[in-house]
Amino acid sequence: MATPPQSFVLDRSIFNETLYSRLREFWLAGVPHNATSPPFEALQKWFGVGRSPEEKAAFDGECYSEFGEALEAIGPSKLALPAWEGYEKDLENVEAISAPLLAEVKNALGQNVEGGVQTLLSLSLLLDQMPRNIYRDGDGLRLVFTHYDRLAWSLLRSSMKLSPNPLEHENVKGRPLYLTWYLIPLMHCEHLPSHDIFLEYAQNCRLTFLEKQDTAAVEYMDRNIEFEEKHIEPLKLFGRYPHRNEALGRKCTPEEEAYLQTAETFGVKQKQKDVKEDEKQDVDRSEL
Incomplete structure (x- = not known):
């Protein structure tokens, strides 16, 4: 029985x-440890840029072999989240x-602030990125959107209430490519106020590196x-992501169906669209 x-x-x-x-x-x-923007090889890995379907599948397999056990250990059959009543209730x-995961961040912060910041990054990658590489369609996508995304979002929002707030640490605010991996659960939620937070941090970071004349960081x-x-x-437009409707069993409105004919679906395959998704850039790896 789940706990x-x-x-x-x-x-x-x-x-x-x-x-x-x-x-x-x-x-x-x-x-590189002090990099402010990622090398092209990292972008290839994260987003599948220029990679063949076989190379993408191989990377997904690595994600599963390395971290599938950890995800399954906190999956819905083990960890029971409360019934969904909306983002404001959450x-x-x-x-x-996020209690057991938040405790990990708190304990690490108590020992060493930088260690706590790194622990939050690790858990964000585990909860937000690994599921997107392991569970790519059908019931798997539903699991991503209803379980792991919920944990990732709750952990980030609760961690931001801590003192110190990990997102205010110099190794987060001062490193754009790291900042984005902390913020990514905000991009993946269907909660507009959280997107405002993403933009605030991202735009402030951009201004900082514009002043430093770090062109690569600004472009990133x-x-x-x-x-x-x-x-x-x-x-x-709709208060939700229409490209997730199939995975979540939600019925599209006529307006959403029309929108999906030409809109970005962030790599989430749509039965309605006659598109060879495996020939497109696989941005759903992080929906970035």
Whole structure:
């Protein structure tokens, strides 16, 4: 029987510093420690740019072999989230929903602020990115949107209430390519106020590096802001992401059906669209 978050105990043979370090090493491999923007090889890995379907599938397989066990250990058969009543209700309960994971961040912050910041990054990658590489269609996508995204969003929103706020740390605000991986759960939610937070952090970061005349960092943040604005568009029109309707069992309105004929679906395959998705850039790897 699945356990509510407040009573859930993480399996220490899985959830430990070895896992958290491995998540960062795996995802950020090839990225110089002090880099403000990612090398092209990292973009290829993260977003599938210029990669063949076989190469993308191989990377997905690596994600599963490395981190599938950790995701399954906090999946819905083990960790029971409260019934969904909307984002505002979840916002009231983010600490309870993310309780076992938030405790990891708190404990790490208590020992060393930078360690806590890194732990949050690791958990964000685990909850937001790994599911998108492992569960790509059907019931898997539903799992991403209803379980792991909820955990990722709740963990970030609750962590932002901590003192110190991890997002205000110099190693987050001062490193654009790291900042985006902390913020990504905000982009993936259907909650416009959270998108405002994403834009605030992203735009402030862009201005900082514009003043420093770091062109590569500014261009990287420009791409993130542009993609964030693409996510905001359907939310302003419909209050939700129509490209998720199939996976979530939601019926499209006629307006949404018309929109999906030409709109960006962020790599989420649509039965209605006669498009060879495997020939498109696989941006749903992070929906970035």
